[in-house]
Amino acid sequence: DGDLLVLDGDRRTRWLDLRDLPEGLAVVSGGERGFLGLDVDPDYATNGRLALSxxxxxxxxxxxxxxxxxxxxGSKPGSAPLVLDTVLFTVQQPWSNHDGGCVRFGPDGSLYLGLGDGGRAGDPLGSGxxxxxxxxxxxxFDPDLPPPHVPPDNPFVGREGVRTEIFAYGLRNPWRFAFTPEGVIIAGDVGQDRFEEITSVPRGANLGWNVRExxxxxxxxxxxxxxxxxxxxxxxxxxISVTGGMVARSGGLAGRxxxxxxxxxxIWSVPLRADGTPAEAVRSHGRFTVQPSSFALDAEGAVLVVDFAQGRxxxxxxxGG
Structure with missing residues (x-):
């Protein structure tokens, strides 16, 4: 609904309400729309910056x-006002689903955003x-560059008729992605009728949708x-709907x-090689009474899951350990 809340034990503090932004920026919800992504700049201690989608x-x-x-x-989240800095990118969505919206700061200092194909079954616009x-x-994107904030080393810079923000394409609806410790993007891409996907996302790659599922x-x-x-x-x-995860940095799942x-x-897990591919067979941990809408890491590197159904x-x- 547009609220950014800071949770400290049982205490909830509203830090930002996206409904209060100026005309043309105020959040709209419903369907798969709404407040979809947030990441904290690795240099937050010195620049106080967050990215939201x-x-x-x-x-x-x-x-x-x-x-x-x-x-x-460097302030404790929620203790000082959070104000709009720079609008980096907007694009009109043809329908209310497949909006993607996961945003991450990469280890290279760039800012990455995953977008779906715009919605409807089968990608009728051929966006993928x-x-x-x-x-x-x-x-x-590079948030420190002037508009259009596109790094000069993006893979399609210099090509006529191409959106130069694109790092990779051929995705249906990348619902959450993350970086491995080696800097490889791993994404969960939601399928159409038959298959859900976990995939590495190399620079300039075509991931296949809608030619393949x-x-x-x-x-x-x-x-x-x-x-x-x-x-x-x-x-x-x-x-029926994959949610991309995170690489655990601590505990019994460390490195997975x-x-x-x-x-x-x-819930599944698997250790990864340096190139972002599985080092062994993917292991299922079973089914649980959760609806995983997102995964994150806590301060110690343990994996957290957001349970949409019960708000946990x-x-x-x-x-056993």
Whole structure:
């Protein structure tokens, strides 16, 4: 609903209400719209910067919006005002679903935003394979550069008719992504009818949607192409909507990438090689009474899961230690 809350035990402090932003920036919710992503700048102690993504009501439509906000550098979250700094990017969404919205500061200092294909079944606009639109893509920005805030080393800079914010494309709806300790992007990409995907997202890559779903043909058969295939795919017997996870830095799951499914409540984990691919078979930890809408790390590096159904934040551990 647009509230950014700081939780300290049982105490909740409202830090920001995106409904109070100026016209053209105020949040609009409903469907898969709303306040969708937040990350804290690694240099927060000195710059007080956060990045937020949400859907805003503008010019009679819905716009995915990415902006930075500032507060007192190094201050305890919620203790000082959080004010709008720079609007980095907006794009109109054709429908109310597949908005993506996960935002992360990368280890290279850039800011990454994952966007879905714009909605409806089957990608009717063909956004996933269209480099002229930022929809269905992983985008990369430098918040310290002037508009359009595009790093000069983005993979498609200099190409005519291409959105230069694009870092990789061919995504359906990247619902949460994260960086490994080595800097590789790992994303959960929500499927259409058959398959959910976990995939590495290399620079300049085509992840295949809507030519492929998972590793199977979708819009055409045969479906040749220079695609980066997902390294883990599961079908409807295991879930209906993947939620990308995080690499645990501590505890019994340390070094393992932990992710889940929003519909089934199943949780998996796997250790990763330096290139972001699995070092062994993906392990299922079973199904739980949760709807994982997001994963995060606490200050010690343990994995937390956000349970949408019951409004809880839970730590994921290993039974018996």
């Amino acid at each position: 949400w859907t805003a009501k503008k010019d009679g439509g819905t716009h995915s919006t990415l902006a930075t906000f500032r507060t007192e550098p 394979q269209d480099l002229a639109t930022p929809l269905g893509a992983m985008l990369r 998972g590793q199977a043909c979708f819009a055409q058969d045969p479906c040749p192409g220079d695609f980066v295939d997902p390294w883990f795919v599961y079908g409807r017997a295991d879930g 990438y932990v992710f889940g499914d929003f519909g089934s409540g199943q 934040i839970l730590e994921i551990g290993v039974a």
